[in-house]
Amino acid sequence: MEIASGLLHGFAVALQPGNVFWCFVGCLLGTIVGILPGLGPAATIALLLPLTFKMDPAGGIIMLAGIYYGAKYGGSTTSILLNIPGESSSVVTCLDGYQMARKGRAGAALGIAAIASFVAGTVGVIGLTLVAPPVAAFALSFSSPEYFALMCLGLALVVLLSGTSLLKGLLSLLLGLWLTSIGTDLFTAQSRFIFGQATLLGGIDFMVVAIGVFAIGEVMSSVEAGEEAKVLPVPRGFRNLLPNAEELKACRFAFLNGSITGFLVGCLPGGGATISSFIAYGIEKAVSKHPEQFGKGAPEGVAAPEGANNADTGGALVPLLTLGIPSGGSTAIMLSALVLWGVKPGPLMMQESPDVFWGLVASMYIGNVVLLILNLPLVPLFAQILRLPVYVLFPVIFGISIVGAYGASGRIFDLGLLVGFGLLGYAMSKLKYPSAPLILGFVLGDAMERALRQSLMMSQGDLMTLVQRPISAIMLSLALVILLIPLFGWFNRLRVRAITENG
Amino acid sequence: MLRAFLKKGDVISGAVLAALGVFIITQALAWDYYTLDGPGPGFFPFWYGVAMVVLSLLLVLNAARTDSDGDKAGVDWPATGRAMTVWLAFALSVGLMDFLGFLISFALLAFFLVAVIFRRPFTTAAVVAVMSALAFHLIFPVALSVSLPTGPFGF
Numbered sequence: 001m002e003i004a005s006g007l008l009h010g011f012a013v014a015l016q017p018g019n020v021f022w023c024f025v026g027c028l029l030g031t032i033v034g035i036l037p038g039l040g041p042a043a044t045i046a047l048l049l050p051l052t053f054k055m056d057p058a059g060g061i062i063m064l065a066g067i068y069y070g071a072k073y074g075g076s077t078t079s080i081l082l083n084i085p086g087e088s089s090s091v092v093t094c095l096d097g098y099q100m101a102r103k104g105r106a107g108a109a110l111g112i113a114a115i116a117s118f119v120a121g122t123v124g125v126i127g128l129t130l131v132a133p134p135v136a137a138f139a140l141s142f143s144s145p146e147y148f149a150l151m152c153l154g155l156a157l158v159v160l161l162s163g164t165s166l167l168k169g170l171l172s173l174l175l176g177l178w179l180t181s182i183g184t185d186l187f188t189a190q191s192r193f194i195f196g197q198a199t200l201l202g203g204i205d206f207m208v209v210a211i212g213v214f215a216i217g218e219v220m221s222s223v224e225a226g227e228e229a230k231v232l233p234v235p236r237g238f239r240n241l242l243p244n245a246e247e248l249k250a251c252r253f254a255f256l257n258g259s260i261t262g263f264l265v266g267c268l269p270g271g272g273a274t275i276s277s278f279i280a281y282g283i284e285k286a287v288s289k290h291p292e293q294f295g296k297g298a299p300e301g302v303a304a305p306e307g308a309n310n311a312d313t314g315g316a317l318v319p320l321l322t323l324g325i326p327s328g329g330s331t332a333i334m335l336s337a338l339v340l341w342g343v344k345p346g347p348l349m350m351q352e353s354p355d356v357f358w359g360l361v362a363s364m365y366i367g368n369v370v371l372l373i374l375n376l377p378l379v380p381l382f383a384q385i386l387r388l389p390v391y392v393l394f395p396v397i398f399g400i401s402i403v404g405a406y407g408a409s410g411r412i413f414d415l416g417l418l419v420g421f422g423l424l425g426y427a428m429s430k431l432k433y434p435s436a437p438l439i440l441g442f443v444l445g446d447a448m449e450r451a452l453r454q455s456l457m458m459s460q461g462d463l464m465t466l467v468q469r470p471i472s473a474i475m476l477s478l479a480l481v482i483l484l485i486p487l488f489g490w491f492n493r494l495r496v497r498a499i500t501e502n503g
Numbered sequence: 504m505l506r507a508f509l510k511k512g513d514v515i516s517g518a519v520l521a522a523l524g525v526f527i528i529t530q531a532l533a534w535d536y537y538t539l540d541g542p543g544p545g546f547f548p549f550w551y552g553v554a555m556v557v558l559s560l561l562l563v564l565n566a567a568r569t570d571s572d573g574d575k576a577g578v579d580w581p582a583t584g585r586a587m588t589v590w591l592a593f594a595l596s597v598g599l600m601d602f603l604g605f606l607i608s609f610a611l612l613a614f615f616l617v618a619v620i621f622r623r624p625f626t627t628a629a630v631v632a633v634m635s636a637l638a639f640h641l642i643f644p645v646a647l648s649v650s651l652p653t654g655p656f657g658f
Contacts, residue, residue: 050649051647051649165562167558167561167562167565168562170554170558171520171555171558171559171562174524174551174554174555174558175520175523175555177547177551178523178527178548178551178552178555181547181548185544187540187543187544188535188538188543188544190534190535190543190544192530192534192544192548193527193530193548216590216593219589220586220589220590221586223585223586223589223620224579224582224583224585224586225582389621390621391616391617391620391621391623391627391631392617392631392635394589394616394621395609395612395613395616395617395631395632395635396635398593398609398612398613398616399609399613399635399636399639402597402600402605402609402651403639403643403649403651406605406650406651406652407643407649407650407651410650412597412600412601412652415597415600415652416597418597419590419593419594419597422590422593423590426586426590427516430512430583431512431513431516433516449547452542452547453541453542453546453547454541456541456542457540457541457542460541461537461541461542
């Protein structure tokens with residue numbers, strides 16, 4: 001009953017003309033970003049964040065979320081037509097999507113991707129609607145030790161799943177923790193790591209780090225790759241975009257598989273759309289009566305991963321909105337956006353900011369319909385974006401990066417930091433250091449230190465407080481197990497294979 | 504080739520991170536580790552500094568121990584050089600922004616990217632540079648009142 005009234009309230013917020021507009025803008029931008037290889041949703045959300053400062057929080061988060069899930073819809077277009085994933089979550093779609101396109105079934109592949117995205121995306125939002133309230137109610141009993149343990153668990157999962165080297169994931173996380181320590185200590189007003197620069201007393205702006213590591217780093221890596229691919233033609237006419245009855249029948253289980261797998265994996269911090277799409281593809285292939293067709297243009301090979309990477313969105317918002325724990329780069333930026341607007345994600349968000357919480361949830365139902373429309377009849381139009389020359393696109397990305405970093409503080413000093421973080425992002429990508437743990441360490445570092453110090457204050461310095469409380473003991477044990485199991489060769493081989501097969 | 508590069512990169516990046524870890528520990532030791540109220544400002548940095556030193560040394564040891572299977576060390580230097588040139592151009596344009604303002608510095612950056620990095624004709628580069636700089640100026644400072652660095656000409 002509480003859920004139903006909350007959702008109704010959410011629709012009242014989301015259906016306000018202004019919010020419908022922002023939802024549409026977010027979905028449109030997300031689709032464009034998803035189609036463009038070399039510019040990811042995390043970078044785009046970071047770039048556009050400064051423009052949302054003056055917006056109403058509900059409208060702002062509705063637009064940012066639209067970019068987040070819209071990019072997953074758009075990513076499949078590039079995978080199918082170019083054999084280059086528009087987003088990392090669409091890597092698996094290349095396997096069968098491009099093969100279908102080569103056989104002249106590009107329209108059907110795009111149609112299956114859009115339908116799977118719509119079905120699973122909607123199932124993911126239903127999951128979010130039903131699961132978030134009980135999770136938030138459960139988290140109300142959390143105190144500082146539980147929050148510290150929860151953040152340890154979340155970060156451990158992110159490290160486990162973000163790259164092939166656990167060591168590099170952990171080092172990336174520690175770098176994020178250090179960067180967030182720069183500035184003034186909130187408990188004692190002691191300045192830390194400011195290198196004599198008064199401008200660093202307030203700390204490093206999150207946007208500068210996010211734009212530098214994601215946007216500038218990505219552009220530099222794309223310039224380095226420097227290859228231009230040939231786009232396969234998209235058949236004209238709505239009918240040519242619809243899969244035939246045989247293809248739809250083959251995809252029945254894949255829609256369900258993608259929806260459930262995507263949502264469940266999405267709920268795990270660090271799970272992410274890339275991992276969920278891989279798992280859904282693996283399940284689909286394992287249960288298929290003709291696994292030999294996979295990789296040669298099987299429609300289920302498109303439906304399962306595309307469904308999973310969209311259902312993942314609803315799952316990823318569960319820990320973000322109910323616990324304040326982001327599961328990846330994009331949700332970390334959304335968390336900082338909410339904090340900037342004065343909204344505190346966590347167990348009380350539903351009571352304290354019902355407009356933002358339920359408005360966002362309801363807008364995602366609307367957004368999925370908007371995206372289905374954008375990605376079915378309008379897909380030939382969007383495919384034209386792939387013909388946009390990179391020599392026009394890259395200067396624009398640099399320009400938006402400068403506006404984003406400078407707009408937040410108005411300091412040239414921050415642009416200098418942006419240059420530095422751009423180089424860091426590029427170096428990390430070259431040396432295979434995952435960037436998600438750095439961003440999450442940066443976002444959660446302050447809260448993690450605060451929770452640890454408060455726990456120790458409460459217990460008068462007794463570290464045992466962290467393991468004497470059952471929930472925190474369980475979460476810390478899980479975090480420890482997660483970081484120790486890769487020491488077992490067979491598990492690590494499985495983990496590395498899962499990550500590398502995702503690109 | 505990639506493995507050998509990563510191995511070398513792991514040693515260098517591991518050494519850099521170990522040095523950073525040592526720096527963090529020495530700084531943290533200069534602050535209160537524990538006060539009457541509880542953990543001080545040096546408490547948390549000390550422990551992640553220690554973790555950073557240990558993990559980065561493990562990375563270096565791992566890299567040193569792994570056999571590169573006779574792969575020849577090598578990096579695609581022309582490609583890396585192209586990426587670094589882009590970065591240097593970006594850094595230079597940011598450096599110039601304090602003196603020339605956003606509009607001119609950005610137009611110069613865009614011109615360089617199109618003409619030198621993407622090897623397009625000068626006229627194309629000039630058109631892209633001027634149009635994109637003007638578009639940014641009209642959208643952000645003029646339409647959205649977002650402030651951008653200004654130069655001697657007021658833009």
